[in-house]
Amino acid sequence: MEILAQLIVSGIALGMIYALIAFGYQLTFATSGTLNFGQGEALMLGALVGLTLVGHMSYWLMLPLVLVFGALQGIFVERVGVLPAIKTKSEFGWIMTTISLAIIFKNVAENVWGHDDITFPSPLPTAPIQFLGIRVLPMEILVVVGALAIMLAVEMFNRKSIYGKAVVATSNDRDAAGLMGINTGMVITFSYALSSMTAAFAGVLIAPLTLTGSTMGVVLGLKAFSVAIIGGLNSGMGVIVGGLILGIVETTTGYYVSTGYKDVPGLVLLLLVLAIKPSGLFGKSVIKKV
Amino acid sequence: MLQIENLNAAYGKVEVLHNISLSVPKGKVVTLIGSNGAGKTTTMRAVSGMIQPTSGKISLNGKAITGLPSNKIARSGLAHSPEGRRVFATLSVTDNLLLGAFPRLTFGREKGDVPGDLARIFELFPRLKERAEQQAGTLSGGEQQMLAMGRALMLNPDVLLLDEPSMGLAPLLVKEVFRIISELKGRGITMLLVEQFAAAALEVADYGYVLENGRISVHGPAGQLKNDPAVKAAYLGAAH
Numbered sequence: 001m002e003i004l005a006q007l008i009v010s011g012i013a014l015g016m017i018y019a020l021i022a023f024g025y026q027l028t029f030a031t032s033g034t035l036n037f038g039q040g041e042a043l044m045l046g047a048l049v050g051l052t053l054v055g056h057m058s059y060w061l062m063l064p065l066v067l068v069f070g071a072l073q074g075i076f077v078e079r080v081g082v083l084p085a086i087k088t089k090s091e092f093g094w095i096m097t098t099i100s101l102a103i104i105f106k107n108v109a110e111n112v113w114g115h116d117d118i119t120f121p122s123p124l125p126t127a128p129i130q131f132l133g134i135r136v137l138p139m140e141i142l143v144v145v146g147a148l149a150i151m152l153a154v155e156m157f158n159r160k161s162i163y164g165k166a167v168v169a170t171s172n173d174r175d176a177a178g179l180m181g182i183n184t185g186m187v188i189t190f191s192y193a194l195s196s197m198t199a200a201f202a203g204v205l206i207a208p209l210t211l212t213g214s215t216m217g218v219v220l221g222l223k224a225f226s227v228a229i230i231g232g233l234n235s236g237m238g239v240i241v242g243g244l245i246l247g248i249v250e251t252t253t254g255y256y257v258s259t260g261y262k263d264v265p266g267l268v269l270l271l272l273v274l275a276i277k278p279s280g281l282f283g284k285s286v287i288k289k290v
Numbered sequence: 291m292l293q294i295e296n297l298n299a300a301y302g303k304v305e306v307l308h309n310i311s312l313s314v315p316k317g318k319v320v321t322l323i324g325s326n327g328a329g330k331t332t333t334m335r336a337v338s339g340m341i342q343p344t345s346g347k348i349s350l351n352g353k354a355i356t357g358l359p360s361n362k363i364a365r366s367g368l369a370h371s372p373e374g375r376r377v378f379a380t381l382s383v384t385d386n387l388l389l390g391a392f393p394r395l396t397f398g399r400e401k402g403d404v405p406g407d408l409a410r411i412f413e414l415f416p417r418l419k420e421r422a423e424q425q426a427g428t429l430s431g432g433e434q435q436m437l438a439m440g441r442a443l444m445l446n447p448d449v450l451l452l453d454e455p456s457m458g459l460a461p462l463l464v465k466e467v468f469r470i471i472s473e474l475k476g477r478g479i480t481m482l483l484v485e486q487f488a489a490a491a492l493e494v495a496d497y498g499y500v501l502e503n504g505r506i507s508v509h510g511p512a513g514q515l516k517n518d519p520a521v522k523a524a525y526l527g528a529a530h
Binding site: 162163165166168169171172173175176177178179180181182183184 | 338339340359360361362364365369370372376377378379380381385388389390392393395396398399441445
């Protein structure tokens with residue numbers, strides 16, 4: 001029983017990272033109907049830029065700088081890869097451009113930071129805290145708190161500020177939002193900035209728990225994508241639940257079955273969700289009134 | 291106030307509007323009538339920047355707005371209550387109304403008294419006040435129409451475009467919509483009104499244009515159009 005509880009606790013931290021990346025997918029999908037398939041690379045770049053920065057300053061001072069970097073990286077992806085596709089009304093162009101940019105980012109990172117995985121110095125004590133026989137790393141707590149905090153901040157912005165409401169209006173009906181004087185092109189750029197910013201933040205949150213390297217984003221980005229599908233691309237709650245399910249299933253499978261199979265249950269779950277409830281566990285299926 | 295000169299517009303290669311010229315003077319209500327597919331909605335969409343005209347000139351308050359994106363046109367003072375209402379379904383009624391005042395709450399348009407205007411909209415549409423915190427998507431068709439009109443009014447517009455405000459509404463609600471339009475007219479709001487109920491539209495309007503296959507066929511003072519035999523036969527006949 002204690003082992004299971006331990007596995008669940010470890011799974012939660014991993015799951016929150018998935019949730020945070022998946023949240024980033026949702027942000028751009030809501031406003032533009034497009035996704036950045038380079039979310040994993042945005043995370044990787046955030047982590048590596050953070051790694052370079054912590055050589056010169058404290059972890060806490062590095063955080064806001066990485067957030068700014070992430071936002072700029074997102075704006076770059078939108079301007080270079082997505083905007084031309086949206087302008088020409090290309091339905092699938094953005095898929096190729098965001099994947100291409102992801103490959104370029106990965107190659108650039110390999111050349112700048114090398115092929116090897118590097119340890120990221122932990123800003124918190126690395127000794128686990130004992131609680132009812134369960135061991136929790138302080139960094140794991142920071143992951144959960146940080147991920148929830150940024151998601152909550154975005155949600156509050158959307159609900160309370162007129163600019164946030166303009167973002168929601170754009171997600172609802174882009175043409176009508178334009179009639180309100182909202183520059184919907186800017187809103188889409190902003191959502192990409194926010195999306196890459198959350199990914200970069202996820203990168204520096206997870207980095208002290210894992211290793212940092214140019215390939216770290218590939219699997220995380222892919223798994224977070226399945227979390228977004230499982231939870232529902234249009235449900236904020238869904239990604240948290242989906243992320244936690246996937247995180248916990250992975251750690252428990254890794255222990256009870258074999259670490260070699262730890263990725264299987266999540267993908268089986270993805271197949272099941274697609275077969276039974278394609279809009280996701282919490283997704284609203286869109287009914288178009290004619 | 292609003293001037294349209296030789297406006298042409300197309301969907302892809304299909305020309306829809308041919309040399310439309312019309313003007314909406316300050317404080318007047320002008321109506322655009324015509325059968326389905328004549329190009330009424332397309333005219334409205336070209337004016338508010340939802341589609342780009344292929345040629346022609348549109349000016350608002352003497353300033354050219356031709357070809358500008360819709361958000362800039364809204365900031366110049368033109369509000370458009372679009373066909374099909376297009377309310378923001380997941381946002382509350384109040385939030386929908388506040389978004390109507392977006393340029394006033396951010397930049398580009400004089401702020402004025404937004405909370406006061408919100409209260410006045412609720413006075414004009416008491417049903418919206420009852421449902422202030424409800425999601426707009428849960429409103430009935432009539433209530434959504436009121437919301438679309440109220441949202442457009444929240445801009446404090448120089449010109450208000452109303453596209454088919456009575457579409458799909460029960461007869462009693464149609465009456466209510468027209469009552470509100472004449473009330474707005476009484477307040478001196480400049481309007482361009484597109485309507486399928488030509489008789490009612492000509493009743494409230496000062497001036498009318500008849501659109502046929504993308505061209506203006508007849509225009510004149512509303513009172514005169516009402517009695518024009520050709521207009522009567524084509525648009526005011528069997529429908530009423």
